[in-house]
Amino acid sequence: MRKFSLLLIASGVFSLSSFAQDGESYSDKYTTWSAGVDVGLNHFYGDLYGFYPESNIDGRNLGFGASLYATKWFSHLIGVSGNLGINQFQGKRVDAYFTAFDMNAGVDLQVNVSSLINKGSYKESKWSWIPYGGVGLSSSMPRIYDANDNIIVDRTERHNEIIVRGGLLVKYKLNSSWDLDMRYLGTMMVLSDWSDNVESGTAFDGTNHIRIGVTYNFGASDDKPSIVYARPINDLAVTVQELDDKVTAMTTDSDGDGVADAMDKDNETPEGYVVDGSGVAMDVDRDGVADDIDQDPFTPRGAQVDATGREMDDDGDGVPNSRDQEPNSKEGAMVNFQGREIKSGMGGDMANAFLPDVFFGFNSARVTSANEQRLLTIAKIMMANEDVKFEVIGHADPVGSEKYNLNLSERRAQAAVDVLVNTYGISADRFTVTGKGEGAQVGNNNSINRRVEFRLMD
Template sequence: MKRILPLMMLLLAGGPLVYAQIDFSSLEEEQIYRPDRKYNTWSLTVGYGPVVYYTDVVDYTLLPSSSFKFGPTAQLSKQLGRSWAVEGSFLMADMYGQKYRRYFEGDLLQTTVNVKAYINQLIFNGPMRDRWNVYATIGLGANFFRSAMREQGSEQLLMVDDIFGGVSGYPTSYSDWAPDDFLVEGYRRNGYSEVNPELEETSRESSVVVPMGLGVRYRINKSFDLGMDVVLHNMTTDDLDVDISGAANDSYMSAAFSLTYKIGKKDKRHASWTYKDFNMAYERERLRDPLAQRLDSLRQHLDQLAAEGDSAVSDTTYINKEQIIRHGSFSAAVFFDFDKSEISRRSHLALAGVARYMMDHPEARFQIQGYTDDRGSEDYNQRLSERRCRAVLDVLVNDYGIDAGRLQVEPRGEKELLSDTRKLAPRGVHLVNRRVDIIELSR
C-alpha cells in the first residue's frame, strides 16, 4: 500500500479545489434523488493506461524509469442509490521487470467484482459543482497469467539451478521443481531439446487478487463522463515474476484514463449524479421526534374539528368569523413542507373553509400572499413563493369553482419573516415562514 499511497494522494489533491458548496435550494427537480423516481443506473466504462509491477524482479520502488507496460480496462457498473455501485471489471496487460541481470516478461488477464463508494455523495451529499465525482473501490477476483524469466543480454531462459544451484540453505518455494526446470509459469517447464526453445503454452496460472483504488469522474453531459482510476491489485501468491523466493506476495498498479457511457434514456440523469433529498431527511427526523408527532396530531385534530362545523371549536370559529365580517376581513393560512409547493391534506381542509366563506359572500375578494423561510437564495425563494401562491389559486379555482377574478396573487419570498430564525436562533420556527396567507380585501 505504501507504493500507491502517494499517487492516491495526488489523485485526490484536486478534490477540495474543485469543491464548492452547492446551493441546494436552487437545484432542479431532476437533480434531487427520490427513491420513487426512475434514474439511469447502468454504465459501461472503457479505459487505457500504464500497469506497474511490484515483484521481486524489479529495480524500482514506485515507478520504473523505462519499459512501461500498458493495458486496456473495462467495467460494467450497476448503481445502487446515490452513493454505492457494484461493478464487474476486466483488465489485461503485458508484464515486464528486471533486476540482477535477469528479467521476466509475460501477460495477464484479470476479472474482479468490485464495490464502489462515492466519497462526495457520503460527505458532501452530491456531486462537486455538479461536475465531479470521487470514489473508492474494493473488490475480489482472479488473475490468470503467463510469465518467463530470462537472462539479460543473451535472452536465454533461466533454470532453477541457474539461480539457486550454487546457494546452500537459501529458502525457496520451488519444492516441486526440478533443478533443470525452466523458470516459467503457464508454459511447459521442461522436455525441450534446445537450450532456448519456443515455449509451449499450458493452462494459465491463477491467483486470487484483491483490488483497492480511487478514481475521479468528470461529467460531460447526461450520457458521457471522463475519468481516471488508480488501483492497486494485491495478489495472494508470489509467483507473478516466477521468482517465488520473496517474503511478500506480488502486486501491481494500474492507472487508466477512461470514458464512461451511462446506459439509459437520454433525458434522465444517472443516479450517481443526483443530490440528497433533504426534505425526506427532514420528514424522517420529524417521524423520530415525539414532540413533532404530537404537534402534527394536534394540528390535524383541530383541522378536522373545524371542518365538521358542529363542535365547540367550530362555534368559536363562527363567533370569530362574525367579528371578522363586521370588520370587513377574513383570513386563513396554508403551511408547506420544506422546499415544497404541493397542497397537503390538512391544507385542503383550510382551503375548503376559505371556499365556503367565498361562496357565502360572493362579493368578497381575496389576496393570496406567499412566503418562504430564509434558507436558499433570494431569487429561488421568490420563485418558490410564487409556486405556492399558484398552487393555492389552482385549488380554489379548479377544485371549488371560485372565480379567479376574485383572487390576487402576491408572492413575497423570504420577506417579512413571521419568525426570524436567525435573530431568534435556536428557537426560531421555520415552519411558520413556509406559508400562504389568504386575506380578504376591504370592502
C-alpha cells in the first residue's frame, strides 16, 4: 500500500507539464486565472512590537491591512501570484510606540500540495491547501511617539525595503466561480531593521498577517472548474483501480464454469453445467432449458416445453403438441406419427402407429424420468389394447467394442420392459427383447443412437 501511495505521489510530481493526463491542456479543462482580495490584522515585530509585555501604553498592538491578488496556474501543482497591499503597522516598548502606513508589492510561487492527495474519487475537492513564498518591495513612513502622543522620531522620506514573504493559503470552493480564502502571511525585511524607525542591529524587522478574503475564477463553470481543486492523483488512482478490477475480472471465475467473469454473461451458472464461450449454459435445442437439466435436449425449434425441457403432450398420446393434429385423443388410443387415432384394429393402419423411442445416457441402461413419460404412452396403448405385443429393440452408439455394445443394447431393452412390467403391471409375456448393439445407427448423433424402439408384433 505504501509503495502504491509513493507511486501516486511521484506520478503527480512528474506531471508538472502544461498538459493534463488525457492530453487536454489545462486551459481547456480548467480555469487557470483568478483575482482576489483579502483583509485582516497585522502584527509587527522588531525593536518595537505589538503586545510588548512591559509597555505603559495601552493598545497599539495590531494594525489593519488589505491586499489585491492576481494568480496564474501553470499546472495543478504550480502557480504564480502577484499582489499589491496597504498595511498599517503598530508596535511599542516601555514608554513609546510607533505607527507606519506601508505600501507593498510582491510576487509569490505557489505550490498546491492538496493536488497530490489521493482520496480515491473522480470529483474535484472543495478544499485546497497552498503553501507559498516570494519576494517583494515595501515602502513606509514610520513615526515614533511618546506616551503623550508627541512625535519623538520622524522621517522626511519613505523607508523602502526588500522583503521576503511566505505563508499558507487555504481555499474553500463556494461555487464554480468564487472561493473563500484564509491566509497566513509572514514577512521579513532584508536590508535593515529600520521599519519601526529604530535600528538596534539585533534582529531584522518582520510582520505577521492573518487574512480572510474571496477569489473570483475567470471563466469557471460546473463543467470547467478552477484548477486549484483538480485532483489528478485521484484520477490516476481510479485508473489504476479500474485496471486492477479488469485484471481481477480476467483471472476470477466466480461460478467456476471455466469462463472468466470479465467475459461471463452469466456469473451464476450452477455448478457442473456445460457452458459456451460466453459463460451461458449450453442449450442445444434452444428451448430455454439448459442441457444439463434438459430431459429432452433435441426438441424441435420453437416447441413448447415444460420446466424439464420435455415437449408438451397435452393428450398424452406420445405425439408432442407441435406435431399432434388431433390434440384431444382419448386415453390409450393408438395414433400415428401425426397424432391421428388409428381405428382399424390390429390390421391395416396399425402398422403406422406412433410409438415413442426411449433414450439413454452414455454407457447407461438407466431409464430417466423423461423417458418414463414415453413409457407411460406405451403402457396406455397396451392397457387399452390387450392383444397388442411389442418387440423391444435396444441400440448402442459405436463407442466401445461390438460385444460390449451388444450386451449394453440388450440391457437397455430389458430396462424399458422392466419399467412397463413393474410400474404399470404389463405382462412380461407381451414383450420380446432384442439387442442390436451398434448395428443400426441413425446418423452421427450418438445421443439418438443410444435408444430403445418398440415395434408391433403380429
